[in-house]
Amino acid sequence: MSHAPRNSVRRWFKGLFLKRVHxxxxxxxxxxxxxxxxxxxxxxRQKSVFEWHLRLCRECREYLAAYERALEIxxxxxxxxxxxxxxxxxxxxxxxxxxxxxH
Amino acid sequence: xxxxxxxxxxxxxxxxxxxxxxxxxxxxxxGWMLALSxxxxxxxxxxxxxxxxxxxxxxxxxxxxxxxxxxxxxxxxITVNAALSKLRQIKRRAEDPIDEHLxxxxxxxxxxxAPWSNLIAVDDVMENAELRERVSKNIDxxxxxxxxxxxxxxxxxxxxxxxxELLGISVSNVKVRLHRARAALKKLLEPILRGEVxx
Numbered sequence: 046m047s048h049a050p051r052n053s054v055r056r057w058f059k060g061l062f063l064k065r066v067h068x069x070x071x072x073x074x075x076x077x078x079x080x081x082x083x084x085x086x087x088x089x090r091q092k093s094v095f096e097w098h099l100r101l102c103r104e105c106r107e108y109l110a111a112y113e114r115a116l117e118i119x120x121x122x123x124x125x126x127x128x129x130x131x132x133x134x135x136x137x138x139x140x141x142x143x144x145x146x147x148h
Numbered sequence: 149x150x151x152x153x154x155x156x157x158x159x160x161x162x163x164x165x166x167x168x169x170x171x172x173x174x175x176x177x178x179g180w181m182l183a184l185s186x187x188x189x190x191x192x193x194x195x196x197x198x199x200x201x202x203x204x205x206x207x208x209x210x211x212x213x214x215x216x217x218x219x220x221x222x223x224x225x226i227t228v229n230a231a232l233s234k235l236r237q238i239k240r241r242a243e244d245p246i247d248e249h250l251x252x253x254x255x256x257x258x259x260x261x262a263p264w265s266n267l268i269a270v271d272d273v274m275e276n277a278e279l280r281e282r283v284s285k286n287i288d289x290x291x292x293x294x295x296x297x298x299x300x301x302x303x304x305x306x307x308x309x310x311x312x313e314l315l316g317i318s319v320s321n322v323k324v325r326l327h328r329a330r331a332a333l334k335k336l337l338e339p340i341l342r343g344e345v346x347x
Binding site: 079080102104118134135139143146 | 167170174175182196203204207251253254255256257258260261263264267268273274280284287302323326327330331333334337338340
């Protein structure tokens, strides 16, 4: 049996709840706060609202965890794969730079 | 950007015309400058041109280097400026839109996000050369407008104000681009993040 109708009702109710209840924000509004939350730039009240949404919303909680993990991986890759210091600098490039300096 | 003192810092205190100092400056720094340029430009030939231009620019202004930052930090910024200038010079094909990689919401403003039963550990990616390569390719797949902001801020370590200054755009614009770049990267990396890619 399909769960689509039940999911649809659940999402309708969730959307209504988040829009109407005081101290709540929708998932779309949550998205606008993500960067400032991670940079610790939200006011105490904004942070509290953001974290209430996180507690109540499975989708945003898992989204944020994956977003942060993607960021950690992006930050780690260049250094770990040795891209920071390649070993194959062509000698003719070094010579060209030094020659150009003399002219 | 966080200072990262170079072992060749003392080269700045030598006369600019000193050949030995110049050669040491080049040899000590060309490796990481080339890697940085290649990350930003995604092309080895353009990266080599950029490094030459960056060194010429550094030699011209070496006397003006005041030692307020480390020599490496100073050279890093010169290299980034040269790479950004090169990016502006070359004619790139029209960028693909980023919209298809951004988060989705339904008509009730609820997020559309498939459940996550698994989230890969950072170490599992770092220990696997193939996965690291795929991550690098996915970063490169981002449209330049967004990729450059992510690389400068999240990978090269510049702060938001510095990125705005380097790109000549507002701080709020940097923030918008950065968030979109991260969100799009998360979407592109989903098969890896969910552990669905063969290892």
